Amino acid sequence: MERLLVVAPYAVVPPRYGGPLRVYNLCRELSRSFRVAQFAQQVQRRNLAPRLDPVISQVTPTYQEYSSRSILSTGLYALTSLKWGAPPVWQDAVLRIAAPAWLRQQIACADVIHVEHPWQFAWVYRQSRGRVPIILGTQNDEAGLYDDALLHAPKPIIRRIRQAIAHQEHFAVTHASHIITCSPEDAATLAARYGVSPDLFTVVPNGVDCQFFRPVESALREQRKLELGITGKHVVLFAGSSHQPNIEAVEQIIALAQHWPDPATYFLIVGTVGNAFPHVQHPMLHFTGSVDSTKPYFEAADMALNPMLSGSGTNLKQLEFMAMGLPVLTTPIGVRGLAVTDNEHAFIRALSDFPSQLRSMQAKPQMCVQVGHAARRLVEQQFDWPAIADHLAQVYRMHMHNSVSGQ
Template identity: 30%
Template sequence: MHLVQVAPYVTYPPRLGGDHRTHGLVKEFPEFDDVVERFCQGGSPAMYKSFDFRREVDIADGYTEYRHLHPLHELLKAPMLLGYPNVFQSQALKIASDGLGRMLDDADVVLAREPWQTPFVLDQVGDETPVVFSSHNVETERFGDIDQPVFESWFEERVDALERTSVEGADAIVCTSERDADVYREKYDPGGPILVAPNGTYEDDLREHHPDSRGAARVRQRYEIPEEATVCLFMGSDYKPNVEAANAVVDVAREFDDESERVHFLVMGSVGNALDDSGLPENVTVTGYVEDDFEAHFDAADIALNPMQSGGGTNIKLIDYFARSLPVISTPFGVRGTRVTDGDHVLVAKLDGYPDAIARLADKPPERAELGDAARRLAADEYTWEASSRALREFVVDEFGPF
């Protein structure tokens, strides 16, 4: 099979949750001797920061990422910096899409990520080439309340039009949860079958928690965390729902400000860039983006926090916590679309219940270990990218093969 994947920006190596889903859904295809080509429309901030201007990246045998770097692509992404959706990508492809035409001509199947480029792809391929719409979120929900002073209604209407065209025009859909699939069925008239391939973690990341490791000790020492403190970890990128959650973590930390020797809060990732350093309590450490000792930060933590209150799709960080055998305290919204059981795999609490939940787990290491082990087993059984990728390939072959 020759699969062409169309993505709105550079994906590999994956850094953000969307990148991991883009890569994760196709990573197993080369194991079946399939060819995977990914067309990336422009760069990413991480790519420009590292001066990685390669046009082609060989990820594995038969798996290549092609980067079409063009000023127009970057210019039309500018509204995203203000919180607007990525609605101009199809228009940009009409002007600048060198290389994509050849890929679409060679493709047996096209996998188009999100609704921003899918309408262009649908217009370009012939009737004999199936297009699978790869949904990461229900975008009309994600951007249903843009809360911007200018052109808010126009952007909301445009998102709805793009998503409708993608859902109704594609030959099949792959989405993150059964709930998202139901929303598509109720809101639109899907043009083909729907596969639910949940977000996940990589099999190589499934591991036991090692709080006594040298790496964990090194991380605690680096941030001057008291040796006996219970460490609560939140990680995320600089993305509005994550910023909202990180501020909630800071609010919870203030509840323990007089017990800073007992409970410490570690905010990991670029989400920390959006926090006001001057107003942070002493028991909060903001790490910024972490490359060195990444896994050791998980070992240094005793509890993972998932206080998400908004966003789309299912929560990738939740499964990443599970993979590292960390006990998780999550809001009800944070476990949406997953098959978790409160008290067995995770503790579910509203934000005002977080201090009590943290205090409970801080005093019960055996309960923490039991929750973390059960969560890792659930991730291994149901939430790996490898399993979702194999399921997607089987779905494509069953619906459109043989190739």
């Protein structure tokens, strides 16, 4: 089997949200045809410990994750990401100081390298010395995403962070053998900003595990509500990490809940996004915080909201809601980059129309059932991870072939 090295900023095993979910599912499916070694520059919080041995996870017989346990990386992550809300622009510098021998060995024997996000790209590029193709995986238009409002640091530091983001993204886009984006919009934006050919881009959308996220019968939904202590409630779901666009979306849900007239409606906010609202208390709102699995909460839901106001790439939670067969009320940004038709696969509305549309959805359950069924069919046909991984494998093999032919 050919050897694929995937370099990521974060650990993805077990996957819990957004970017790690994408990397995990692609690596797992790609391991059917590649021997996948995946490097993570920092461990998950549950694996933080005062020792330096790595965390090694064997996901499949041909997919292994190596998570580096570094005191320096952990400290920088706490300062820049947790305190300032910045991406890990320091990772290239840390690799220059103390890259694990395991990573150097994997670079030396890889047939193709995939670097997810631009933060580690320059170091990997220098180490590989042009020996094999390096594919850049992007999940966002990073320079466009991180504006001053998204960063919580003194202004001189914000300026330096934004300069580092632009510099690292520019280097990665202009030196990659090929660039993967989640949406056509991101591909067009990056090509125009950095003056590279659109031919260097391939759109590989986000996907969903259709075997894991499945519609449930009403009996299981009521059982989950009983377990959560919300029997008799009409559960309206949102899920997300503490990423700033998710925080903005939850602010809209809080405003909606505070003026919602029906006490039987229960707004359920799943995931670490809830940690941003420790003082919000309302009888119709519940924040779970971090959970081991979102599935029981998804199985309790009657419908979902996705009031995203910013962000780039495509939205994983939207696909998960649809895979569950849930009717989803979303803003246009919530379905960016997805072939979702209004009133057929989801209800796409401006934020100002959310209250009236939610009332309509609650009053017309059969309409919601039909939309939920259509949404499930769409993700089965276009967004199941195995088919998406096969498309990405074709990109790898094309560049591997071109690399061998050019030698």
